[in-house]
Amino acid sequence: MIISPGLVIILIIVALVIILLAKGLMIVQQSEAVVIERLGSYNRTLESGINLVVPFIDKPRSITIRRYRQVKGDNLPLVVEETRIDRRETVMDFPGQSVVTTDNVTVTVNGALYFQIVDPKRAVYEVENFTQAIEVLAKTSLRSEIGRMELDKLFESRKEVNDALQVTMDEVGDKWGVKVTRVEIQDISMPSEVEDAMRLQMAAERKRRATVTEANGQREAAIATAEGEKRSSILRAEGDKQASVLRAEGERQAIYQLRDAIGADDPQLVIGYMLGQKYLQMLPDMAREGDRVFIPYEASALLGAMGSFRELASEVGEPTNASNEGLRRARQMMTGEAGLG
Known part of the structure; x- marks a missing residue:
């Protein structure tokens, strides 16, 4: 079978068209995104989807990216060239950096950086290796921020450090077409002697707080006890006061009733009668169990007073057994016969 030259030419043309289309x-x-250069100059940026380029004339421009790879527990840097630019948010976990605080303590800070390429053209043409540039900027900014703080303040101000780093990184990253979304301090390591000193300091602080809490508890308990005793004393005093008032009121009413019963207008007579009653009631108990009682009063005056009291009691109509017993005891004591029971 003989193939004509025209058919060969057609086949060649079709093959070339297929190759060009491919x-x-x-x-x-x-x-x-893909940055396209035409004859060495920037032409356009290809977005997602199907795009047409001129073969052998339009070429994609590669971007240099520095990544880290885990090798035996260590992060080793790896520089790669890529023609397709990833516009998703990316995290960069850069190794720990030694930083000196204002109180001359050397700490190792490990951080993470979250960024996103928003302008592929500037990321390619404005900086040679934008990931390395971002990493170096993050390290220098971290040293600058932490270098203005003391060690104790550093642990309390992680969010402030993160916010300050993000502002600094965002200002510079905008020139490179990169948006820094977040900067985080992951870990802060310090020398062992500093950790021991901080541990002792924390133990002392906890002990001090416990002592203060215990003292406050004892003080509140003492205040509560004193308050209770105060209220109890007030209540007892109120009770004694009311009892005294009631006793005085009862005695006053008894005096008035006795005055009305004997028909006496002289208060001294009523008082003398009541004292006589008390005295006569006490006489039987004054010389028990053989004790001798000496009364430094004139016997005749004492017996006369007792007789008056007995007559007064008879007039009132009260029982005179206690009065008679008291008079008998008084006569025995006057004659030396007390102590016979």
Whole structure:
């Protein structure tokens, strides 16, 4: 079978068209971008979808990215060249950095940086290696911020440090077409002697707080006890006061009733009668169990007073057994016969 030259030419042309179409079609994935240069100059930025380029004339410009790879527990830097620019948010976990605080304590700070490429053109043309530039800027900014703080303040101000770093990184990153979304301090390591000193300080602080709490508890308990005793004393005093008032009121009413019963207008007579009653009631108990009682009063005056009291009691109509017994005891004591029971 003889193939004509015209058919060969047609086949060659079709093959070339297929090759050109294959080279001219570029599919860009979602959240990716490609920077196209035409004859060495920037032409356009391809977005996601199907894009047409001129084969052998339009070429994608590669971007230099520095990444870290875990090798035996260590983060080793790895520099790669990529033509497709990832526009998703990316995290960079850069190694720990030694930083000196204002109180001359050397600490190792490990941080993480979250960034996103918002302008692929500036990320390619404005900086040679934007990831390395961001990392170096983050380290220098971290040293600058922490270098103005004391060690104790550093642990309390992580959020302030993160916010300050984000503002600094965002201002510079905007020039490179990079948006720094968040900067986080992951870990702060310090020398062992500093950790021991801080541990002792925390133990002393907890002990001090416990002592203060115990003292406050004892003080409140003492106040509560004193308050209770105060209220109890007030209540007892109120009770004694009311009892005294009631006793005085009872005695006053008894005096008035006795005065009305004997028909005496002289208060002294009523008082003398009541004292006589008390005295006569006490006489039987004054010389018990053989004790001798000496009364430094004139016997005749004492017996006369007792007789008056007995007559007064008879007039009132009260029982005179106690009065008679008292008179008998008084006569025995006057004659030396007391103590016979």
